[in-house]
Amino acid sequence: xxxxxLTEDEKDCLQExxxxxxxxxxxxxxxxxxxxxxxxxPTIKIINALDLKDYLAKELNFKDxxxxxSQQINGPLNGENMFIIxxxxxTNMSIKFCFSDDEISNEDxxxxxxxxxxxxxxxxxxxxxxxxxxxxxxxxxxxKTINSINQLNNIFISNYEKVIIISTKLxxxxxxxxxxxxxxxTDNSILFIKEKKQLGVLLIExxxxxxxxxxxxxxxxxxxxxxxxxxx
Numbered sequence: 001x002x003x004x005x006l007t008e009d010e011k012d013c014l015q016e017x018x019x020x021x022x023x024x025x026x027x028x029x030x031x032x033x034x035x036x037x038x039x040x041x042p043t044i045k046i047i048n049a050l051d052l053k054d055y056l057a058k059e060l061n062f063k064d065x066x067x068x069x070s071q072q073i074n075g076p077l078n079g080e081n082m083f084i085i086x087x088x089x090x091t092n093m094s095i096k097f098c099f100s101d102d103e104i105s106n107e108d109x110x111x112x113x114x115x116x117x118x119x120x121x122x123x124x125x126x127x128x129x130x131x132x133x134x135x136x137x138x139x140x141x142x143x144k145t146i147n148s149i150n151q152l153n154n155i156f157i158s159n160y161e162k163v164i165i166i167s168t169k170l171x172x173x174x175x176x177x178x179x180x181x182x183x184x185x186t187d188n189s190i191l192f193i194k195e196k197k198q199l200g201v202l203l204i205e206x207x208x209x210x211x212x213x214x215x216x217x218x219x220x221x222x223x224x225x226x227x228x229x230x231x232x
Contacts, residue, residue, distance in 0.1 A: 005046055005162075005190075006044070006046060006164070006190065006193065006194065010193065010194060011044050014044060014166075014193060015041075015042055015044055017128055017131050017132070018042040018044075018124070018128065018166055018168075019041065019042065020127065020131065021123070021124040021125070021127040021128045021131070022039040022042060022124060022168060024123045024124070024127045025039060025119070025120050025123035025124045025127075026038070026039050027123075028119050028123045029116070029119060029120070029123075029170070032119065033096055033172065033175070035096070035172050035174060035175055036172070036174070037170065037171070037172055038169075038170070038171045038172075039168045039169070039170055039181075040168050040169040040171075041168070042166050042167065042168045043165075043166070043167050043168075044164065044165070044166050045164070045165045045167075046162055046163070046164045046165075046190065047162070047163055047165065048161070048162060048163075049160045049161060049162060049163045052163055052165075052184075053149050053150075053152060055165070056084075056149055056152065056182075057149040059167070059180070060084060060149075060180065061086075062146070062147065062148055062149050064086050064087060064088070064147075065086070065087040065145055065146070065147050066084055066085065066086050066087065066145065066146055066147075067084070067085050067086075067087065067090050067109065067110065067113045067143060067144075067145055068082060068083070068084050068143065068144055068145075068146060068152070069082070069083045069084075069113050069114055069116075069117035069141050069142070069143040070082050070083075070117075070141060070142055070143075071117055071118070071121050071138055071139060071140075071141035071142075072138065072139035073121070073125055073136055073137075073138060073183075073185075074136060074137045074138070074139065075129065075134060075135055075136035075137060076129075076134045076136075076188075076189070076192045077125065077128065077129055077132070077134065077136055077185060077189050077192065077193075078136075078185065078186055078188065078189055079164075079183065079184045079185035079186050079189055080183075080184045081117065081120065081121045081124075081125065081141075081181065081182070081183055081184075082181070082182040082183075082184060083113065083116065083117040083120060083170075083179060083180070083181050083182075084179060084180050084181075084182065085113060085177075085178070085179035085180070086178070086179075087109070087145075088176070089176065089177045089178050089179055090109045090112070090113055090179075091104060091109060092175055092176050092177050093109075093112055093113070093116065093172075093175070093177050093179075094108055094109045094112045096175060096177075097112050106145070110143045113143055114141050114143050116179075117141045117143075118138075118141060120170075120181055121138055121141070122138070124181075124183070125138075125183070132193075134192075160186050160187050161187055162187055162190060163184050163185070163186075164184070164185045164189065164190050164193075165182055165183070165184060166182070166183040166185075167180060167181065167182045167183070168180070168181050169181075
């Protein structure tokens with residue numbers, strides 16, 4: 001049976017690479033809003049696909065209307081970006097884009113939310129793919145509003161055995177804007193991550209610089225599994 005779990009070391013490596021990717025996204029969002037944005041430290045979980053709805057129900061408060069924007073990721077890292085934001089935060093986000101509160105429509109809010117989803121996707125996943133020496137493309141994002149987790153129909157629930165969830169919170173405290181970004185990847189993507197033998201080297205290069213890790217890279221060229229790398 002194929003192992004589609006990540007070891008703790010692999011999760012740590014992926015989390016560090018995501019920290020770099022989210023740093024890129026934070027800078028892009030901050031520039032657009034001209035306000036300080038915060039993306040929380042990403043959390044990484046692998047769950048059974050059938051448990052996805054229950055997981056999201058626990059993580060999110062669906063008492064109010066939410067906008068859910070989804071964008072497909074294509075390539076060795078394939079899956080879906082899902083940006084979820086409550087209507088109040090989405091409205092405040094749209095007002096920041098020069099809409100007035102009395103003239104804004106759901107269509108305006110949807111357009112702004114889709115644009116933010118595009119920026120988050122391109123900034124995070126493209127940077128992650130670059131650091132893992134691969135490339136990805138994106139489909140056009142789609143959006144809908146829901147009031148209950150039961151209204152969420154997601155291909156991951158029926159098409160895959162496992163889902164790796166990389167999640168972070170987007171916050172502008174001064175603007176009362178709070179959203180959550182979920183990156184859902186497929187069984188094949190989990191295997192791709194596991195097969196990237198240089199994942200540890202990429203991580204070290206992010207923190208040390210290329211010159212400082214030449215000697216270490218030579219030492220681990222013969223390593224056949226990331227499990228053999230000892231991390232401090």
